[in-house]
Amino acid sequence: MTTTETTGTTTGRPTVLVTGSTSGIGAATARVLAAAGWHVVVTGRDALRGKGVVEEVEAAGGRAAFAPSDLSASPEELREFARAAVEAAGGRLDALVHNAAVCPAVGTPDLSDADLETALAVNVRAPHVLTAALVPAMAERGRGAVVVVGSWMAHVGHPFAGLYAATKAAEVQLGRSWAAEFGPRGVRVNTVSPGATRTPVNDAAADVVEAMTAGTAGGRPGRPEEVAAAVAWLLSEESAYVHGAEIAVDGGIVTTRTA
Numbered sequence: 001m002t003t004t005e006t007t008g009t010t011t012g013r014p015t016v017l018v019t020g021s022t023s024g025i026g027a028a029t030a031r032v033l034a035a036a037g038w039h040v041v042v043t044g045r046d047a048l049r050g051k052g053v054v055e056e057v058e059a060a061g062g063r064a065a066f067a068p069s070d071l072s073a074s075p076e077e078l079r080e081f082a083r084a085a086v087e088a089a090g091g092r093l094d095a096l097v098h099n100a101a102v103c104p105a106v107g108t109p110d111l112s113d114a115d116l117e118t119a120l121a122v123n124v125r126a127p128h129v130l131t132a133a134l135v136p137a138m139a140e141r142g143r144g145a146v147v148v149v150g151s152w153m154a155h156v157g158h159p160f161a162g163l164y165a166a167t168k169a170a171e172v173q174l175g176r177s178w179a180a181e182f183g184p185r186g187v188r189v190n191t192v193s194p195g196a197t198r199t200p201v202n203d204a205a206a207d208v209v210e211a212m213t214a215g216t217a218g219g220r221p222g223r224p225e226e227v228a229a230a231v232a233w234l235l236s237e238e239s240a241y242v243h244g245a246e247i248a249v250d251g252g253i254v255t256t257r258t259a
Contacts, residue, residue: 029224195253197226
């Protein structure tokens with residue numbers, strides 16, 4: 001997608017839904033994409049935070065709308081949300097960013113049944129259902145883009161977040177499969193996998209995140225805006241020949257150790 005083409009929406013801008021975009025990497029992605037000319041549908045469970053992101057975007061001269069969502073909901077409710085997101089976008093979605101995720105940071109014996117179900121629902125079922133609901137329309141038009149936000153943890157074993165790592169590995173693989181499925185019909189699908197990134201969610205564990213990244217090539221935690229920049233590139237025409245790729249924005253945490 002370009003950020004200058006005319007679309008069939010009421011805004012005249014290309015439109016994108018970013019899940020989990022009321023804070024952290026999702027909110028940064030919404031701001032970066034809006035600055036690049038996208039009309040962004042912001043979504044999450046917290047309407048107050050969602051309104052705040054929309055106001056930030058609009059204050060900077062961008063366009064955004066908020067559509068509330070609970071991605072742990074049933075498939076039918078997710079399909080209803082997909083319809084609401086299209087309406088919020090002005091009648092058409094040109095791109096989709098699967099960013100929302102939950103991470104129960106506990107060992108296997110301590111993981112509750114409720115957290116197990118929620119992680120599977122939000123991290124795997126919701127992206128699958130939303131892709132099935134939204135991407136066929138892009139394919140019918142012969143044009144669109146999807147970005148999956150994966151994780152460095154999909155590539156390593158981890159003693160306290162094994163389920164999260166497994167769901168992210170599943171999502172990365174879904175991205176590859178969707179690239180094969182929808183790419184021939186004009187919809188590019190790629191993945192951005194962040195490393196240990198400082199967000200409001202892990203503010204209380206800032207020392208842990210700093211220590212985790214100290215021995216990497218990057219030598220520091222990532223910033224949400226750095227991940228968002230990679231997402232924006234994958235949604236742009238500059239990456240028109242990129243299909244099924246996984247871009248690590250992780251400071252080398254998976255592939256390098258310097259200390």
